[in-house]
Amino acid sequence: MKTKTMTLAALLMASASLWAQKTDGYQFTTVVNQEVTPVKNQAATGTCWCFATTSFIEAELLRMGKGEYDLSEMFIVRQKYMNQLNDNYLRRGRGNIGQGSISPSWFTAFRQVGIVPEEAYTGINYDSKTHNHTELASYMEAIAGQAVKLRHRSAEYQELINSLFDIYMGRLPETFTYKGKEYTPKSFAESLGIDENNYVMLTSFTHKPYYEKFELEIPDNWEHAKMYNLPLDEMMEATDHALMNGYTVAWDGDVSERGFAYTHGVAINPEVDKADDYKDTDFARWQKMDQKDRLAEVFKFEHPYPEVNVTPEVRQQGYESFTTTDDHLMHLTGIAKDQNGTKYYITKNSWGTERNDFGGYLNMSESFVRAKTIYVLMHKDALTKEMKEKLGIK
Numbered sequence: 001m002k003t004k005t006m007t008l009a010a011l012l013m014a015s016a017s018l019w020a021q022k023t024d025g026y027q028f029t030t031v032v033n034q035e036v037t038p039v040k041n042q043a044a045t046g047t048c049w050c051f052a053t054t055s056f057i058e059a060e061l062l063r064m065g066k067g068e069y070d071l072s073e074m075f076i077v078r079q080k081y082m083n084q085l086n087d088n089y090l091r092r093g094r095g096n097i098g099q100g101s102i103s104p105s106w107f108t109a110f111r112q113v114g115i116v117p118e119e120a121y122t123g124i125n126y127d128s129k130t131h132n133h134t135e136l137a138s139y140m141e142a143i144a145g146q147a148v149k150l151r152h153r154s155a156e157y158q159e160l161i162n163s164l165f166d167i168y169m170g171r172l173p174e175t176f177t178y179k180g181k182e183y184t185p186k187s188f189a190e191s192l193g194i195d196e197n198n199y200v201m202l203t204s205f206t207h208k209p210y211y212e213k214f215e216l217e218i219p220d221n222w223e224h225a226k227m228y229n230l231p232l233d234e235m236m237e238a239t240d241h242a243l244m245n246g247y248t249v250a251w252d253g254d255v256s257e258r259g260f261a262y263t264h265g266v267a268i269n270p271e272v273d274k275a276d277d278y279k280d281t282d283f284a285r286w287q288k289m290d291q292k293d294r295l296a297e298v299f300k301f302e303h304p305y306p307e308v309n310v311t312p313e314v315r316q317q318g319y320e321s322f323t324t325t326d327d328h329l330m331h332l333t334g335i336a337k338d339q340n341g342t343k344y345y346i347t348k349n350s351w352g353t354e355r356n357d358f359g360g361y362l363n364m365s366e367s368f369v370r371a372k373t374i375y376v377l378m379h380k381d382a383l384t385k386e387m388k389e390k391l392g393i394k
Contacts, residue, residue: 025301025302025303025304026265026266026301026303026304026338026339026363027338027339028336028337028338028344028363029336029337029338030334030335030336030346031244031334031335031336031337031343032243032244032334032335033333033334033335033336033346034059034063034243034246034247034248034333034334035059035062035063036055036058036059036062036248036331036333036348037055037058037059037062037068037069037070039348039349039350039352039353039359039360039361040055040073040350040352041130041131041350041351041352041353042073042131042350042351043130043131043132043352044130044131044132044133044134045077045099045131045132045133046098046099046100046133047073047074047077047099047100047131047133048100048328048329048330048350049100049101049102049103049105049106049220049252049329050073050076050077050080050101050105050106051073051329051350052103052250052251052252052329052330052331052350053103053106053250053329053377054071054073054076054106055250055331055348055350056103056248056249056250056331056377057071057106057194058070058071059248059331059333060194060248060379061192061194063246063247063248064193066192066193069117069192070117070118070119071115071116071117071118072115072116072117072118072120072121072122072123073118073123074121074122074123074124074131074169075113075115075116075120075121075123075172075185076105076106076109076110076115077109077123078123078165078169078172079109079112079113080101080105080106080108080109081097081140081165082161082165083105083108083109083112083223084096084097084101084222085097085140085144085161087222087223088144088148089144089147089148089153092148093144093145093148095222096219096220096222097140097141097144098137098219098220099133099137100219100220100326101220101222101223102218102220102221102225102252102326102329102375103201103250103252103329103377104201104221104223104225105223107196107199108223110189110194110196111196113185113186114184114185114186114187114188114189114190115185115188115189115192116173116176116183116185116188117176117178117188119178120173120176120178121169121170121172121173122170123169123170124169124170125166125167125168125169125170126167126168130352133168135168136164136165136168136169139164140161140164143157143160143161143164172185173185176188198379198380198381199377199378199379199380200227200228200377200378200379200380200383200391200393201225201227201228201375201376201377202227202228202230202235202238202239202375202376202377202378203216203227203228203229203230203235203373203374203375203376204229204230204231204232204234204235204312204315204373205229205315205316205319206312206313206315206316207316207320208229209229210229210230210231211228211229211230211390211391212228212229213226213227213228213229214226214227214229216374216375218326218374219326220326227375228391231312232310232311232312232315232370234387235373235376236366236369236370238376238378238382238383238384238387239332239345239369239376239378240335241382241383241384242378242379242382242383243332243333243334243335243345244335245382247378247379247381247382248331248332248333248378249331249332249376249377249378249382250329250330250331250332250376250377250378251329251330251331251332251345251347251369251373251376251377252326252328252329252373252374252375252376252377253324253326253327253328253330253369253372253373253374254318254323254324254325254326254327254328254372254374255267255327255328255372256325256327257269257368257372258295258299259299259368260364260368261299261301261362262349262351262355262356262362263355263356263357264301264356265356265357265358265361265362265363266301266344266362266363266364266365267347267362267363267364267365267368267372268301268304268305268307268365268367268368269307269308269310269365269367269368269370269371269372270298270305270306270307270308271305271306271307271308271309272291272294272295272298272305273291273294274306304338304339304340304342307342307365307366307367307368308367308371309367310367310370310371314371315370315371318371318372324371324372324374326374330347330348330349330350331347331348331349332345332346332347332348332376333346333347333348334346336363342365342366343365343366344363344364344365344366345363345364345365345366345369346361346363347361347362347363347364348360348361349361349362380393
């Protein structure tokens with residue numbers, strides 16, 4: 001990692017790499033951690049896809065030497081809602097108009113309308129200090145359903161939708177001043193130098209050919225984005241190579257498992273049946289436990305436990321049994337190891353800094369990431385030359 005001026009983001013990054021040493025039973029050593037912007041809070045919204053991707057883009061701007069930006073997630077979210085409403089209508093009400101999505105929706109909105117700084121558009125025009133789209137989403141669904149029922153979108157329908165977003169999120173700025181210079185959302189986006197063609201999504205599943213793109217079958221992929229399919233070891237190697245060489249990675253995966261313990265600051269994939277590998281001093285007690293008691297012991301998160309050896313077959317079984325689901329997007333910023341040498345991925349979440357004692361970060365184990373990743377997003381230059389050649393990327 002390059003030495004840089006200790007900005008607020010750098011201070012937060014440094015604290016994130018140290019927090020785990022305060023966790024009872026887990027002692028982490030940072031292998032590498034990249035510079036990122038401060039943790040934000042999606043609050044009562046299902047917009048993790050935008051917060052994670054925005055965090056990733058802000059880290060890209062830092063990496064590119066463009067400085068620290070606080071970009072408006074809600075400017076992008078609003079356009080995504082508009083795109084979903086259009087898609088849902090043309091699908092006769094069978095589209096996805098939920099709050100969730102995946103990273104390609106960020107790039108679509110960015111291409112269509114640009115972006116603005118957070119100070120130019122907070123997206124909060126209601127009596128709340130934090131985001132809350134519960135009521136907004138219910139009205140949006142009602143208006144969308146009525147348009148489908150009428151089989152017609154009138155000029156008043158368009159005005160009603162825009163007014164709904166204006167009421168809850170605020171009117172969109174046509175121009176704004178940022179650091180003494182006037183911009184439009186489009187000109188500000190151009191000033192950032194972000195080219196969506198420079199970014200690739202990688203996944204790993206056995207039901208599609210490797211080294212080819214395919215459309216992953218998850219509900220939030222309503223834009224039918226395609227991603228490169230790699231063997232599992234190579235997807236993990238690509239992620240490691242990016243993090244070890246100055247890049248960060250946006251991550252989409254399953255956080256519904258009991259091993260995902262945000263309040264404890266870890267996500268693990270324990271193998272509770274491997275008593276021979278159990279490191280507790282009271283080994284005889286462990287041997288006498290049944291499966292239920294062993295699970296209860298593990299999920300106290302008092303120290304590291306043996307974890308599942310995740311093969312491509314294990315991963316695929318999780319996907320096809322619907323136990324591995326597309327739940328949440330976060331931002332991988334680095335790599336750490338615990339006292340047993342187990343690899344973890346330093347992960348920036350978007351649930352604010354108050355919901356755990358670790359500043360909004362957690363460490364996800366290698367086994368957890370191997371099993372529960374839906375896809376990763378990174379700059380194409382984070383790939384090795386050999387991987388680019390395999391995928392036909394220039």
